[in-house]
Amino acid sequence: MESTPAPGENIAVLRKARGLGQAKLARLAGLSLSYLSKIEVGTRPVTPPVVAAVAKAMRVPTARIYGQPFLGVTEQAELLDDLRDSVRRYTLPREDVPPPALLAAAVDRAMRLRAETRYLELLAMLPKLLGQVTATALSSPGEAGAWAHVVDVYGCAYAAAHRMAQPDLADMIVSRQAWAAQQTWNPEAEVATAWNEAGTYQSAGQYADGISIVERAISKYENVARGNSPAKAMSLGSLHLRGVVLASRHKDKEAAADHLRKAHEYAELVQSDLLWHNLTFGPENTALYELAAHIELGKPDKAVEMGTVLVAAPPRTLTPNRLGRMYIDIARARLDTRDYSGAEEALDKAFAVSPQMTEVHPMAREVIRVLFVLHQRTRPALMTMAKRTGLSN
Structure with a gap:
């Protein structure tokens, strides 16, 4: 089927190269044997926390699992x-x-x-x-x-x-x-840098270290910022959103809820989403992070519920990179609830609003791969998506 290896296939290849049986790798990564088996054959998506766990167990960078798209x-x-x-x-x-x-x-x-x-x-x-x-x-x-x-x-x-x-x-x-x-001295520039620095730890699956970067940046900024300026709300709110992702992937429900609560508080001060120093912050983007947190914390039903409202009335102030990510997250949530046609519909919207990102985004590719494997090969639209992402010739 595939012209480029998907993460599940890469896991199988790396596991066999190291002489590991599925049972042992599953135990080392904290996964069930059934789940790992489904990941390797392509009937379950490889999520970021799973990539992090497997990469740590096999002592390889997460990039080795994701492969080259x-x-x-x-x-x-x-x-x-x-x-x-x-x-x-x-x-x-x-x-x-x-x-x-x-x-x-x-x-x-x-x-x-x-x-x-x-x-x-x-x-x-x-x-x-x-x-x-x-x-x-x-x-x-x-x-x-x-x-x-x-x-x-x-x-x-x-x-x-x-x-x-x-x-x-x-x-x-x-x-x-x-x-x-x-x-x-430019505290907002330092916030933008800390956001990306935490992102490198997020990509590597080192969520606890990423949270430490976020908390340090928040403390440093709070020591120099005064009042309730838009710059302060944007900066601290954005850092808390990064904290939401890191904490939810780390399965720390309390930390994720705390970061989300504070992000909502700052979003009320901004009122409308703004883009500043490459950071997007406001009520609508905060809602997208809340949706993603539900997925990471094992609550896809709540994410689907939020997604239904967002698809019916897409946020107007958000840029294509945020809207594209929203549709990818909704596709993942619908896949988790076995709404396969709904997942395909969300992916189609992601391609429409943000084609270059959707073609290479790991989660978009995983959802497409699973849909493709689950007896969806005869669906023309899905076949087109698989070809665009390099998952099929």
Whole structure:
């Protein structure tokens, strides 16, 4: 069926290479034997916490489980190589300092492409733009606005590297982003960096460490922020949303509920969702994180209930990257409740609003794979999805 290995198949290959039986791996990873068997044959999706548990049991990075979602030599690979070279030369930009207005417009475009999940266009412009914003900042020591541009562009680069399944590059980008944030006192830039740093731990399945990063960033920001400004609500609310994901995947119900409660409190102060420093925060995005937490904590029925309302009236203030993720989460919840046609419908909406993200998103690919295996091969729309994600020729 598959042209590129799916996580379940990768687990089976790695397990056999290490001479592990299914029963032993299941025991080491804290899974039932039946569940692991279904994952390997493709009738159950591989969720992020399962990937983390199996990777830890077999002592491999989570990236080895997810595998490479692209086929052969791709345009993405060439663009990623250019980005990697630019990130490596972070203190040695080759680009000249452009006029301020042109640079600001380019940074705004990069953040818009990220929000719209137009990753190929974003990757094409990032190497040059990284050089330009860095050259500008280095020529203006201590200029907060110039270094904020560097932080924002690295934030765009992190999103692209993360979504294109390049964890080593994402880690390097976060270290560069932290370097830029420390060049001048800018607490919001440091929040954006902490958000991505926690994301690297999330991707690696190291949820407790990610929570520590979030809690440290919250404490640090609270020590310098005063009053109830929109910047404070956006910053702390966004950090709490990252905490919701990490805690729910760590199966810490109390911590997840606490982060969610505080996120809702800050969302009331913002009232309408805003995008700032590549972070989206507000009531509608907070609802999406609540839906995802229900899934991670084993309550797909509640997620389906929330999803029904959201599909009927999709949030209007959210960007395509958030809407696409919403539909992917709804598809996963419907799959868990055996609403296969509903899962396919949600995936179709994800492709419509955010095609480049949906094609490579691990959870979207897993839902498609399971639907494909569960006697859905004759459905034309599903066959198209499988081909777009490289799961079928």
